[in-house]
Amino acid sequence: xxxxxxxxxxxxxxxLGTVAGVxxxxxxxxxxxxxxxxxxxxxxxxxxxxxxxxxxxxxYGINLPGSGKPTGRFSNGYNVADFVAKTLGFDKSPxxxxxxxxxxxxxxxxxxxxxxxxxxxxxxxxxxNAGNNIPLSQQxxxxxxxxxxxxxxxGPHVVGDLLSKSFFLLGVGSNDLFAFSTALAxxxxxxxxxxxxxxxxxxxxxxSTTITALHKLGxxxxxxxxxxxxGCVPRVRVLSPTGNCSDGLNQIAGGFDGALKSMLAGIxxxxxxxAYSLADSFGxxxxxxxxxxxxxxxxxACCGGGRLGAEADCLPNATLCANPDRYLFxxxxxxxxxxxxxxxxxxxxxxxxxxxxxxxQQLALTN
Numbered sequence: 302x303x304x305x306x307x308x309x310x311x312x313x314x315x316x317l318g319t320v321a322g323v324x325x326x327x328x329x330x331x332x333x334x335x336x337x338x339x340x341x342x343x344x345x346x347x348x349x350x351x352x353x354x355x356x357x358x359x360x361y362g363i364n365l366p367g368s369g370k371p372t373g374r375f376s377n378g379y380n381v382a383d384f385v386a387k388t389l390g391f392d393k394s395p396x397x398x399x400x401x402x403x404x405x406x407x408x409x410x411x412x413x414x415x416x417x418x419x420x421x422x423x424x425x426x427x428x429x430n431a432g433n434n435i436p437l438s439q440q441x442x443x444x445x446x447x448x449x450x451x452x453x454x455x456g457p458h459v460v461g462d463l464l465s466k467s468f469f470l471l472g473v474g475s476n477d478l479f480a481f482s483t484a485l486a487x488x489x490x491x492x493x494x495x496x497x498x499x500x501x502x503x504x505x506x507x508x509s510t511t512i513t514a515l516h517k518l519g520x521x522x523x524x525x526x527x528x529x530x531x532g533c534v535p536r537v538r539v540l541s542p543t544g545n546c547s548d549g550l551n552q553i554a555g556g557f558d559g560a561l562k563s564m565l566a567g568i569x570x571x572x573x574x575x576a577y578s579l580a581d582s583f584g585x586x587x588x589x590x591x592x593x594x595x596x597x598x599x600x601x602a603c604c605g606g607g608r609l610g611a612e613a614d615c616l617p618n619a620t621l622c623a624n625p626d627r628y629l630f631x632x633x634x635x636x637x638x639x640x641x642x643x644x645x646x647x648x649x650x651x652x653x654x655x656x657x658x659x660x661x662q663q664l665a666l667t668n
Contacts, residue, residue: 327390328665329468329522331415334394335440335511336472338421338635339526340382343373344435345421347399353433354421359617360604364625364638373397375421377603377625378638382417384645385470385524389665391415398443408454411447415467418443424477425507437473437507441514448518464519465574468665471511472526472582474557477504479531482550497553505560509568516572523575524661525565526648527558529582535602535611536633544600544609558583562657578664579657580648588654594643596629603628603637 334340338354345355354375356362361371364378374380379387382394395415401407410416420435427436435443451460481500485492492500512523531537532550541547562579569575591599603622606613613619615632622628631637636644647655650662659667 328662329389329466330463331411331413331467332386332389332391332395332470333415333444333467333520334382334417334419334470335437335444335515336382336419336470336526337423337434337474337476338375338419339380339475339641340394340417340419340470340472341373341375341397341421342380342382342394342400342417342419343397344399344417344419346373347397347403348420348434350433356421360615360619360621363621375632375635376638376641377631379641380638381472381526381636381641381645382419382470384642385468385648385661388645388649388661389468398440398447407447408450411451412455412460412463416444416447419472422476423473424480425473425504425511426477426480429477429480437511441511441518444515445518461519465521467520468522468524468661469515469520470524470526474504474508474528474561475531475554478528478550478553478557481553482547492549492553497556501553501557501560504557505564508561509564512565512568512575513572516575521574521576522664522667523565523577524580524648524664525561525577526580526582527561528554529586530554533586533600534634535600535605535609535630538600539607539609539611539633554583566658576659576664576667578648578659578661580644580661581655581657582644585644585647585655589643591629595627596640597627598622599629601628602630602633604632609633 345353346357356373356375357371363369386394395417396410398416398418401410418440422430422434423436425437427438530551531554532547537547537550538544565577565579569577600609602610603625604615604619605611606620611633625631625637626639628637629640648661650660
């Protein structure tokens, strides 16, 4: 009982934003993360199976401050979740759910800092890379279980207040598009308009279900990152003899992003107290001139092998560029640490054109 009372007192003080009369630097009491490898901070390292994507070997993490070692982040250092967390006053992303479970530290972290449920390879659809990740629907179920444990420690009222003030970060969808494209290639056919429409509809419907479920569980502040121009990642470019982007894949991404934007506007009007910021990763990527942003390379992987560094994974025997900060992409799919930093800072308080209807900063400050 002593632990429960102490935790309740701590959470109440954090929720009220004061500890001994001093307002903490954190803009929100906690952050909960859902999504794919762009946000994963180690969940997949704890999943069984030989085909599970894991960033558990060099050169991953080579530039991570303080360690320089792999931590499960698909980056040379911090990822987007880390930098969003930093803008909100945390030192980095909350720890991965499976890491916290393994350390028997889920509840202290869930209450005082948050939890990351993001999993590399995950999609909006359960069928995307099935069996090799924590799909979005399962991530929500893990959060539901976490909430129940939180309530058993500090009570439903405190938890409800905490969650209503916390930041829920979501970034998912790219893997669904990759899987859709790969399935068509295996069938040696091109998607029809009807195929694309049905696919996008299924994604948006499932995303809507996710947002509704999280809202029912107490989430109110949603920071959502849309799907970027996945047709321009090195893994896709290398399939072209000229190294060009896949316009078809980018068009599907753009169509999904448009449908996601409409869905969020509609659902926010129906869910009491819901506030959201939709970050336009697609728009930011296509509007950014890599050279003007200080990159010397905008189409190749820093860590990999072969043409565009995209014909091999980032492994200990991979070719490594001299300066990852000068590369837009770290490996053949994922952004470098510097790219992630620029994205997060832009979504926080950058040009208004890249966040709708408000910025991540404004979202964090909403009552």
